[in-house]
Each structure stands twice: as structure tokens, then as C-alpha cells.
Amino acid sequence: KAGVTQTPRYLIKTRGQQVTLSCSPISGHRSVSWYQQTPGQGLQFLFEYFSETQRNKGNFPGRFSGRQFSNSRSEMNVSTLELGDSALYLCASSLKLAGGHADTQYFGPGTRLTVL
Amino acid sequence: LAKTTQPISMDSYEGQEVNITCSHNNIATNDYITWYQQFPSQGPRFIIQGYKTKVTNEVASLFIPADRKSSTLSLPRVSLSDTAVYYCLVGDRGNSGGYQKVTFGIGTKLQVIP
Numbered sequence: 001k002a003g004v005t006q007t008p009r010y011l012i013k014t015r016g017q018q019v020t021l022s023c024s025p026i027s028g029h030r031s032v033s034w035y036q037q038t039p040g041q042g043l044q045f046l047f048e049y050f051s052e053t054q055r056n057k058g059n060f061p062g063r064f065s066g067r068q069f070s071n072s073r074s075e076m077n078v079s080t081l082e083l084g085d086s087a088l089y090l091c092a093s094s095l096k097l098a099g100g101h102a103d104t105q106y107f108g109p110g111t112r113l114t115v116l
Numbered sequence: 117l118a119k120t121t122q123p124i125s126m127d128s129y130e131g132q133e134v135n136i137t138c139s140h141n142n143i144a145t146n147d148y149i150t151w152y153q154q155f156p157s158q159g160p161r162f163i164i165q166g167y168k169t170k171v172t173n174e175v176a177s178l179f180i181p182a183d184r185k186s187s188t189l190s191l192p193r194v195s196l197s198d199t200a201v202y203y204c205l206v207g208d209r210g211n212s213g214g215y216q217k218v219t220f221g222i223g224t225k226l227q228v229i230p
Binding site: 004088 | 152160161162203220223
């Protein structure tokens with residue numbers, strides 16, 4: 001079974017631009033979460049999507065947004081880029097079982113965004 | 117959300133057993149404890165998950181005391197390839213429908229020395 005894929009793997013943008021990152025979850029997985037990872041802040045939760053709806057949201061400004069499609073693929077968008085947005089953006093998918101056992105998240109390789 | 121605290125870094129020689137402890141004093145009844153391993157420029161990789169007592173798989177063991185306020189990841193006979201950052205997560209099971217919100221700690225950077 002193919003793992004979580006993220007595109008593009010690397011991206012260079014300039015301040016003020018916007019960017020869209022894509023994530024394809026493992027087949028059958030319905031939940032997709034996004035994380036931002038920087039050397040100073042570690043792994044920070046951005047948001048989670050399930051059944052095309054945002055279910056949870058971390059403490060990030062409104063410039064960070066996302067969506068999920070009917071096939072569970074997800075995109076995240078960052079508008080008006082700032083230098084501080086330079087980071088590794090990770091996507092994780094999980095089955096999202098109802099109740100019961102906590103879901104295991106499977107991470108993609110990430111998209112390395114550099115803002116100049 | 118339960119907050120986790122773990123050592124920032126640890127060093128170990130090859131072949132030794134490594135134990136990394138994570139504190140999660142405010143863990144909720146429905147929370148599970150999960151450990152991930154991350155290499156530079158890669159996404160975290162699932163290692164092990166547990167709720168209470170002891171869980172063992174082919175790569176690690178997880179010890180959780182009765183009060184569940186801490187957990188210890190045990191890596192037997194580490195090798196150089198185990199050099200990585202290890203994250204302890206406490207996950208909210210969520211209500212029916214399984215809405216999930218997890219908190220990553222800062223991670224423990226394990227350096228295995230030859």
C-alpha cells in the first residue's frame with residue numbers, strides 16, 4: 001500500500017506570495033492532519049480534516065487554510081507569506097475509527113517551504 | 117490537551133538499552149500514548165502505542181505505570197541508525213466519530229555513539 005505523498009517536496013517563494021501544498025493520504029484513510037515543523041518551535045499542529053470538514057485547528061493565523069476533497073486528498077494554503085513561514089510542512093493521515101482505539105497517524109515526507 | 121515533557125537530548129553507546137521517559141501529568145482517561153521517531157528532513161514514523169501497563173513490538177517496548185502520568189520508551193541494543201528525534205504524544209481519542217487532536221512534545225534528540 002502506498003504511503004502518504006506530498007507535493008511538491010521543495011518550494012521557494014518570496015514574501016507576500018501565496019502557496020498551495022498538496023497531500024494524498026494512504027488509500028482508505030479519511031483523516032488528514034497538517035503540521036508545521038521549524039527548528040525553534042518543533043512540530044506544531046495546524047488543522048485536521050475529516051469528511052471534507054475541518055475538525056480541529058491549531059493556533060495559527062487565518063493566513064493558513066486548508067480543505068479536503070471527497071477522495072480524502074487535502075490541500076493547505078498559506079497566503080501573504082512571511083519569512084517566518086519557512087518550515088517543513090508535514091501531512092499525516094489516519095483511518096479515523098469511530099470511538100475505540102486512538103488512530104495512528106502516518107506521516108508523509110513533508111514539503112520544505114523556503115520564503116525569501 | 118495533555119502537555120508532555122521529555123528530555124531534550126540523550127547520548128548512548130551502541131549496543132546499550134536506551135530508556136526515554138515522557139511526563140504527561142494531565143493525561144485524560146481516553147488518551148493513548150504514542151511514540152514517533154523522526155530522522156532529519158523526514159516525516160515522523162510510528163514506533164509504538166499504548167494505554168496502560170506494558171506494550172512490546174519488534175522495535176521497542178513501552179512502559180506505562182498505573183497512574184499513567186508518565187511513560188517510558190525502551191529501545192533495546194541501539195545502533196547508529198537509531199540516532200533520531202523521538203516524540204511522545206498524548207492523543208485525545210475524541211467522541212464517537214473519532215475527532216482527534218494530538219499534541220507533540222519537543223522531542224528527545226537521541227545520539228548513538230559508536
